[in-house]
Amino acid sequence: MSGLRTSRTRLAGAAATVALAALALTACDDGTGVESEGTRKPTGPTATASPSSGGSSPASPASETPSAPSAPSASSATGGTASKRPAPSGTPVTCEGSTTRTVAAPLSRPVNHLLLTVTNTGGKSCHLYGYPAVRFGEAQAVPPAIEDSRPQAVVTLGPGESGYASVNLSAADGSSTDEHTVHSLAVYFHGRSGGESVGTGAHPPLPSQGVRVDDSLAVTYWQQSLDDAVRW
Template sequence: MNNLRTSRTRLAGAAATAVLAALCLTACNDGTGTHDEGAAATATKSPSSGALSSSSGPNSSSNASDSSDAKPAADSKPAPHTPASKAPASSGKPVSCEGSNTRTVAAPLTRPVNHMLLTVTNTGGASCYLYGYPAVRFGEAQAVPPVVEESQPQAVVTLRPGESGYASVSLSATDGSGSNGHIVKSLTVYFHGPAGNESVGAGAHPSLPAKGVYVDDSLKVTYWQQSMDDAVDW
């Protein structure tokens, strides 16, 4: 009985030893063993490393190119600053406007009828004052016509270089009530000084239409105005 138990025990031990040996042999020959797991891990890491290498290559080149583009060219320099041109400024102390520092134009108006517009432009280098009203002389007249008192502006008209002032002349009565009507073909315009009752400087001689203009005893003028609209209102 004891011999039988001993034999079974030895048989079980031998069987266990054989199974253990078979398992070791299988582990050594199988492709999924420890060595293969290391190789698999290496293979898994390789694509990642390769992707990093391949992506860093073009990106590095692109970044270098971008950095180069971001830098200004060696010969690129900011344009030198050039001051903006300014309109001619008035120089010197303001003077009285008169024939030598202005240009005067006389133009007949259709509205109001029987009227003429005088335009005086400052051609000098300093501002000038148009005092009072134009002292006009048509043809050989010995006296100058009166001024429309209601047309007096609130301030003296000041002309900077290049600017213009205006006055209108009522040549004849629109209803035919004027007397001593006649045609004139020449005009002289004189300018007043600060006192308002004397002429200063040279007179102006604006041209009239070739056929002349018709005037009568109702002839009168406005004060000098800063705007054309104010001048033709009278």
Template sequence: MSSISRTRLVAVAATTVLAALSLTACNDGTGTQDEGHATGTSTSPATASPAPSAATDQAPATGSSAATGSSGAGAGSAGGGAGTSASRTAVSRAPASSSGPVTCEGSTTRTVAAPLTRPVNHMLLTVTNTGSKSCYLYGYPVVRFGEAQAVPPVIEASQPQAVVTLAPGESGYASVNLSATDGSGANGYTAKTLTVYFQGRSGSGSVGRAATPSLPAKGTYVDDSLKVTYWQQSMDDAVSW
């Protein structure tokens, strides 16, 4: 057989195979498929299908970010709460510290000086708390009659067991021995004015405003026997000296 005949035979055989394949494809309606083409065809829907799903997956991520923001806001709120708590603690300590007793002095008390008939040559000092807080009457009254420069001594035996405390409206007392009953006192004079100074806790010097109670119009006679008692909680204790 010549080479031309063999070529024609191969061509006819190839044509017959192709025709058979075409006929098979037309019969099942799927078209011609090979591995490479099938993979490409299935990949296209697979790629298109996850796209919405991917968008959906991103939504919770955004939501998580928003939740984180909320948590941050929550932390801010908690911080605000802590700030509020600190403010309350500052406001709650101020009243506590300002509600305790203070030292009695002239601006928050009223002082009255009244001569006594018994004991003779004595005067009673009455200090009434006119303030809104309790106050302490420390020590004894530091009195000054007229222009006297010296401070009268205190009767040490009259010291009470505790500091005199006056609630609002309450009174404390001290007596003043004005002069010797037997006339033995020296350097006597008649005073027209009286100034009463209040001691602080330390007992040295005076604190606050002094009181200036009125004296009888004729004045009050004093001499070198002048001395005072400690402040007392009751009038009876004050006049017993």
């Protein structure tokens, strides 16, 4: 009987030892007790590793993805904002003072010359026929045109475009007579026939000191380009 009790005691002690070992395997490492299988912490490496002391942390995939380029603005696509001229409408008319702006400016070269610039301010194209009929001061007659300056085609100005003519005020060598100073200018526009003025005239201001004119006064025909206007 004593041998049977000894065997039962040994079996009970072995079972207790196995149970304690199983509990030790599931014990928390913070000493709080047993942890359930559903909340056990992973024992493998963590998802994000700390950077080593000798290098920088690798960029995340999101930061390496380039952002999509933004669409160019309207101003950048065209190189800036450009002013638009109105499109011409209807049949071209004759240029005259009410639909144009005229500017008179002395030229340094050629000497003793005045440049006339006429800009179409209307909504239709207009024709500059012949040459400007200019009148300085109280003159009763208009000066003649330089025949060699006649263009091959009628000058036509779209809305916002300019035409040009130059005025030879006086002889550069002083060989002409009747030299005097004038302070006002009127510019009239010829019609298709060239023998009459049409519409209203223009009265561009002259420099405050006036300009000197003599009996060699002459004008060019209207020109499409500035370079052609200052050749004579």
